[in-house]
Amino acid sequence: MSETAPTISADETLEATTLASRTFDSIKADIIDGELAQGTKIVESDLALKYGISRGPLREAIHRLEQIKLIVRIPHAGSRVITLDTRMMEDIYIARESLEGMAARLAARLMPENEIRALSALLDQHEAAIGETEGKAYFQREGDIDFHYRIAVASKNQWILENLNGELYQLIRMCRRQSGQIPTRAQTALDQHRQIAAAIARRDEELAEILMRRHISGAWEIVKKILEDQHD
Amino acid sequence: MSETAPTISADETLEATTLASRTFDSIKADIIDGELAQGTKIVESDLALKYGISRGPLREAIHRLEQIKLIVRIPHAGSRVITLDTRMMEDIYIARESLEGMAARLAARLMPENEIRALSALLDQHEAAIGETEGKAYFQREGDIDFHYRIAVASKNQWILENLNGELYQLIRMCRRQSGQIPTRAQTALDQHRQIAAAIARRDEELAEILMRRHISGAWEIVKKILEDQHD
DNA sequence: CAGACATGAATTGTCAACAATGTTAGCTAA
DNA sequence: TTAGCTAACATTGTTGACAATTCATGTCTG
Numbered sequence: 350m351s352e353t354a355p356t357i358s359a360d361e362t363l364e365a366t367t368l369a370s371r372t373f374d375s376i377k378a379d380i381i382d383g384e385l386a387q388g389t390k391i392v393e394s395d396l397a398l399k400y401g402i403s404r405g406p407l408r409e410a411i412h413r414l415e416q417i418k419l420i421v422r423i424p425h426a427g428s429r430v431i432t433l434d435t436r437m438m439e440d441i442y443i444a445r446e447s448l449e450g451m452a453a454r455l456a457a458r459l460m461p462e463n464e465i466r467a468l469s470a471l472l473d474q475h476e477a478a479i480g481e482t483e484g485k486a487y488f489q490r491e492g493d494i495d496f497h498y499r500i501a502v503a504s505k506n507q508w509i510l511e512n513l514n515g516e517l518y519q520l521i522r523m524c525r526r527q528s529g530q531i532p533t534r535a536q537t538a539l540d541q542h543r544q545i546a547a548a549i550a551r552r553d554e555e556l557a558e559i560l561m562r563r564h565i566s567g568a569w570e571i572v573k574k575i576l577e578d579q580h581d
Numbered sequence: 582m583s584e585t586a587p588t589i590s591a592d593e594t595l596e597a598t599t600l601a602s603r604t605f606d607s608i609k610a611d612i613i614d615g616e617l618a619q620g621t622k623i624v625e626s627d628l629a630l631k632y633g634i635s636r637g638p639l640r641e642a643i644h645r646l647e648q649i650k651l652i653v654r655i656p657h658a659g660s661r662v663i664t665l666d667t668r669m670m671e672d673i674y675i676a677r678e679s680l681e682g683m684a685a686r687l688a689a690r691l692m693p694e695n696e697i698r699a700l701s702a703l704l705d706q707h708e709a710a711i712g713e714t715e716g717k718a719y720f721q722r723e724g725d726i727d728f729h730y731r732i733a734v735a736s737k738n739q740w741i742l743e744n745l746n747g748e749l750y751q752l753i754r755m756c757r758r759q760s761g762q763i764p765t766r767a768q769t770a771l772d773q774h775r776q777i778a779a780a781i782a783r784r785d786e787e788l789a790e791i792l793m794r795r796h797i798s799g800a801w802e803i804v805k806k807i808l809e810d811q812h813d
Numbered sequence: 814c815a816g817a818c819a820t821g822a823a824t825t826g827t828c829a830a831c832a833a834t835g836t837t838a839g840c841t842a843a
Numbered sequence: 844t845t846a847g848c849t850a851a852c853a854t855t856g857t858t859g860a861c862a863a864t865t866c867a868t869g870t871c872t873g
Contacts, residue, residue: 367855367856367857368856368857369856369857402857402858403857403858403859404858404859405856405857405858405859406856406857406858409856424864425863425864425865426864426865426866427865
């Protein structure tokens with residue numbers, strides 16, 4: 350088992366050295382977990398009390414959340430937790446498709462051989478995990494994240510990496526949460542991951558990009574369908 | 582002359598209602614114009630004095646600049662103006678290539694006929710401007726921005742639009758500034774713009790994306806060459 | 814009864830003082 | 844002379860009070 354990858358992180362500064370930073374992480378988690386429901390009005394003094402800090406650092410946390418687009422803010426009027434409608438979710442998935450497609454292309458060009466082997470090993474693990482009981486759904490999701498994370502890293506493009514692991518990653522998590530998750534897709538996703546990994550191993554940039562884009566737009570189609578069913 | 586497009590803006594809130602917001606705009610401009618040189622150490626109290634405000638709002642402005650990646654900040658240690666090396670610039674251009682390629686694809690799918698005609702008219706203007714004296718270089722740059730801006734808008738993708746006009750746009754401006762600008766590319770760029778517009782008019786998504794990506798990666802190649810010559 | 818205006822309460826924006834942290838220069842000792 | 848420690852300084856992080864703005868309520872007028 351290759352325990353190289355630190356699961357996710359990159360901005361989940363565990364040992365956050367500043368109050369604002371810690372609070373930012375807390376609120377972010379609360380929003381993504383649905384603790385703070387979408388559309389909730391945010392009152393600075395209330396939240397400051399709740400998190401046991403003063404308004405200064407809390408304000409900084411809110412501003413950062415605004416930049417990550419988890420919160421919308423209107424000057425002098427206050428801020429609310431974002432509300433994800435279908436339209437917004439489509440925008441996010443399309444942006445991710447574009448960026449992660451490019452990441453796959455770059456990975457095919459730049460990923461070192463040993464990392465490619467590690468990627469392949471990771472997929473073997475997933476294969477095994479799927480064989481076992483369905484209860485491993487949680488692990489599978491972690492695995493999916495791991496796969497995409499490694500490719501983003503392999504792109505060696507700082508801007509793309511930061512955006513995928515920062516803003517877009519959080520939003521995608523909210524999208525998934527809202528659609529209640531997809532269990533049946535495990536095998537399909539793994540197959541697609543395999544094909545992408547193969548294209549990268551073959552150094553076929555064009556194919557790696559195309560396959561990644563299909564993979565993500567396919568994921569969106571499913572999420573979209575679930576959402577449509579919910580609303581009928 | 583179609584005066585529909587407000588040149589740039591989108592986040593250049595002219596009538597910024599808050600001190601922090603205005604200061605944010607000011608500092609941003611100062612950094613891009615080179616008023617605050619790259620790598621400059623930023624001392625909160627000094628800047629607060631310089632801009633005639635207290636540290637509170639200034640701090641907010643700095644945080645926002647950090648999110649836009651115009652400033653790097655180390656907790657408890659202070660912040661500096663970003664320093665763009667070739668590597669970082671390449672990352673930025675590649676990200677832009679990816680996102681704006683996707684925007685062109687979406688524009689080919691979604692742009693209304695009348696906007697397509699307006700786009701064509703805009704290019705006619707540029708044609709005329711190029712015929713005149715070279716002094717119109719400034720206008721040409723504005724025109725280039727206009728063209729790309731309209732396509733980003735036509736993508737109707739909020740996430741892509743915000744990123745292109747926010748973070749990426751500022752950084753690209755700094756890159757261009759650093760390389761001292763390219764005068765000879767005017768006609769080439771216009772030709773490419775024409776081809777892209779034609780692909781969009783034909784609703785050829787695939788081609789629109791490919792041409793836009795070539796257009797941007799071509800721009801990067803030139804900037805890159807200039808930078809390499811500078812350092813030898 | 815409807816709509817506009819004024820008033821006050823609630824909330825955000827700004828400020829200046831205080832606490833905590835990082836940095837640097839000078840001193841001591843090996 | 845230099846490595847390591849110490850203490851003073853500079854700078855950032857945090858706080859609570861104050862000012863400005865918005866929003867809601869209720870009253871008054873047509």
